Structures are given as C-alpha cells and as structure tokens.
Amino acid sequence: MSEPPFPSSATAHAPSPKVPIPVKVVVAGGFAVGKTTFVGSISEIEPLTTEAVMTRASEGVDNLGAASTSKTSTTVAMDFGRITLGNSDLILYLFGTPGQERFHFMWDELVRGAIGAVVLVDTARLADCFPAVDYFEQRSVPFVVAVNCFHGAVLHSLDAVRHALSISSDVPMFHTDARERTATRDALLTLVQHALVRTRARVGAA
Amino acid sequence: MAQQPDYDEGDAVFRVRPYALTGGRTRANLDLPLETLVLCSARGHSVLNQVGLEQRRILLLAIEPISLAEISAHIDVVIGATRVLVGDLVASGFLESRSGSYADQPDIKLLERVLDGLKAL
Numbered sequence: 001m002s003e004p005p006f007p008s009s010a011t012a013h014a015p016s017p018k019v020p021i022p023v024k025v026v027v028a029g030g031f032a033v034g035k036t037t038f039v040g041s042i043s044e045i046e047p048l049t050t051e052a053v054m055t056r057a058s059e060g061v062d063n064l065g066a067a068s069t070s071k072t073s074t075t076v077a078m079d080f081g082r083i084t085l086g087n088s089d090l091i092l093y094l095f096g097t098p099g100q101e102r103f104h105f106m107w108d109e110l111v112r113g114a115i116g117a118v119v120l121v122d123t124a125r126l127a128d129c130f131p132a133v134d135y136f137e138q139r140s141v142p143f144v145v146a147v148n149c150f151h152g153a154v155l156h157s158l159d160a161v162r163h164a165l166s167i168s169s170d171v172p173m174f175h176t177d178a179r180e181r182t183a184t185r186d187a188l189l190t191l192v193q194h195a196l197v198r199t200r201a202r203v204g205a206a
Numbered sequence: 207m208a209q210q211p212d213y214d215e216g217d218a219v220f221r222v223r224p225y226a227l228t229g230g231r232t233r234a235n236l237d238l239p240l241e242t243l244v245l246c247s248a249r250g251h252s253v254l255n256q257v258g259l260e261q262r263r264i265l266l267l268a269i270e271p272i273s274l275a276e277i278s279a280h281i282d283v284v285i286g287a288t289r290v291l292v293g294d295l296v297a298s299g300f301l302e303s304r305s306g307s308y309a310d311q312p313d314i315k316l317l318e319r320v321l322d323g324l325k326a327l
Contacts, residue, residue: 018245019243019244019245019302019303020271021243022243022273022304023241023312023316023320024240024241048275048279050240050278050288051278053284075284078275080279085319086319086326090320091241091271091273093240093275095240095241095275109239109240115312115320141311142311185324189325192317192324193321199312200314
C-alpha cells in the first residue's frame with residue numbers, strides 16, 4: 001500500500017499576504033505526446049523536474065528472480081514550469097505527469113486544488129490518453145482535450161477523435177501545437193473558461 | 207586555499223539518502239501541496255547561519271517566492287522529503303507560506319483572476 005502523499009491532520013498556519021497565490025494546472029497524456037514541450041513553450045523558467053517515490057508491498061512483481069522482496073518503489077518524475085500572472089500576485093504552475101495508471105497515486109495529489117487538466121492527445125496513439133480521460137471524468141476534474149498537431153499536420157477531425165475517445169460534448173476539444181506559446185496560452189485559457197463555467201453552474205445550483 | 211562551499215549556487219546536490227535529511231521521517235507536519243509558495247521570513251533571515259546546510263539552502267532559495275516543487279528540483283531531493291524539510295521551516299516561522307484552496311478547486315474569483323492574467327500574456 002502506498003503511503004498517503006499527505007498527512008491527514010494539517011496544522012493550521014496563516015497564509016502570508018506577502019506571498020503570491022499559487023494555482024496549478026495538470027498536463028496529462030501518454031509518453032512523448034509533448035507534455036514537456038507544452039509546459040516549456042509558455043513557462044518563464046526552463047522546465048524543472050521533481051521526483052516522487054511510491055513504496056508499496058510488491059504485488060507479484062518479478063524482481064529479477066531474487067527471493068521475494070517485500071517492497072518495491074516506483075519513482076515518478078514530473079516536469080513542471082511556472083507563469084507569473086497579474087501584478088506578480090498569482091503564480092500558475094503547470095505539472096506534466098505520466099499517463100499510466102500505475103502513477104495515479106501521484107495524480108491524486110496533483111488534482112487536489114487544481115484548476116483542471118489539459119489532456120494532450122497524439123492521434124497516432126489515441127489509446128495512450130484513455131487513463132487520463134477516465135481519471136479526470138471519474139473525479140469530476142475539469143479537463144480539456146488538446147490534440148497535438150505534430151508538424152502542423154491535422155490527421156483526424158476533432159469529431160472523429162471525440163467519438164473514438166467517447167468524450168462528452170461539453171468537454172472542450174481543439175487542435176494545438178505544443179511548441180507554440182500562443183497555442184499553449186489559448187489551451188490554458190480554454191481550460192480556465194471551462195472550469196469557470198462548471199464552477200458557476202455548481203455554485204448556481206447549490 | 208580551501209574553498210568555502212557556496213550554497214547560493216544552483217548546482218549543489220545533496221549526496222545523501224533523502225530521508226536521512228529528515229531524520230527518517232516520511233510524514234510532514236504540515237499539509238503542503240506541491241505548488242505551495244514559500245518566502246524566507248525575517249526570522250528565517252536571522253537564523254541563516256544557525257541552521258543546517260540543507261535548511262540554509264532552502265531559506266536562500268526562498269529569498270524570492272518559490273514553490274515546494276521548485277525547491278525539490280533545485281536541491282535534488284524527492285518531493286516527500288522536501289515537504290518534511292520545508293514543513294519544519296514553515297512550522298518554525300522561518301518560512302512564510304501560501305497554498306491555494308486545497309480541498310476544493312479554486313473559486314470563481316480566483317479563476318477570473320487567472321483568466322485575466324492569461325489574457326494579458
């Protein structure tokens with residue numbers, strides 16, 4: 001069993017008004033779909049890498065034939081960048097995270113308090129984004145689907161991709177070019193607008 | 207002449223097992239999200255020469271607001287162990303901190319500020 005990423009009992013500490021407010025967006029998708037490129041295209045710093053370690057009892061994992069060891073640990077590397085917004089009183093972090101299901105322990109932490117997620121899709125490997133889409137749907141995390149156009153080529157219509165992924169019609173979907181700063185900014189704008197619509201609807205319904 | 211280690215430099219790397227830095231503790235006292243921003247406080251400045259090397263390095267990184275995730279990347283220590291170290295410094299009053307709303311997604315007002323900020327880019 002993995003240890004919870006956070007202790008349950010938080011000690012109260014007053015937020016300092018001198019420190020900017022942090023907000024975050026998760027950038028998810030399959031291997032080599034362009035997550036780090038996406039983050040790097042708009043980040044004001046070179047994307048950094050941080051690692052989280054999950055230790056758990058091994059579940060039938062073959063440790064190179066060694067006598068069964070009781071624990072395995074998985075290291076997940078995340079690339080991230082930052083964008084200072086407003087009057088430097090707001091800092092947006094973009095966390096790129098691997099899409100495989102075995103890394104969900106990391107996502108549980110990442111989506112807490114997040115604005116939402118951008119799911120990057122490579123139409124040549126559509127199935128790679130299934131775990132991310134499933135995850136965000138199940139946890140009601142606002143997300144948008146950005147179909148990355150490698151080399152500017154549009155291979156499939158958005159309708160075809162939406163149908164193939166069974167994504168509901170209220171989830172924004174668009175083409176993007178992860179290398180382009182303005183395209184990345186527009187993707188983030190679409191996500192924040194989508195999150196706003198959902199939040200307003202939720203507040204209005206309450 | 208012996209060189210003084212310079213912990214202002216961004217390239218120093220801890221070469222010890224990460225949880226040795228935390229006295230073996232894997233749980234932080236404070237519930238700090240990855241994007242938590244911290245800033246070295248006046249008290250933090252005053253104790254720079256009295257704390258351990260890794261604490262000093264963190265306080266120096268936090269002269270400008272910096273996130274837990276960035277600190278982890280700069281000191282090359284995994285997130286969990288960095289959270290313990292930073293949590294202790296916050297609890298001691300050496301770092302001021304600010305997190306977003308942890309339990310919920312950001313509220314409408316904050317989302318609107320983010321939207322305006324992105325539009326202005």
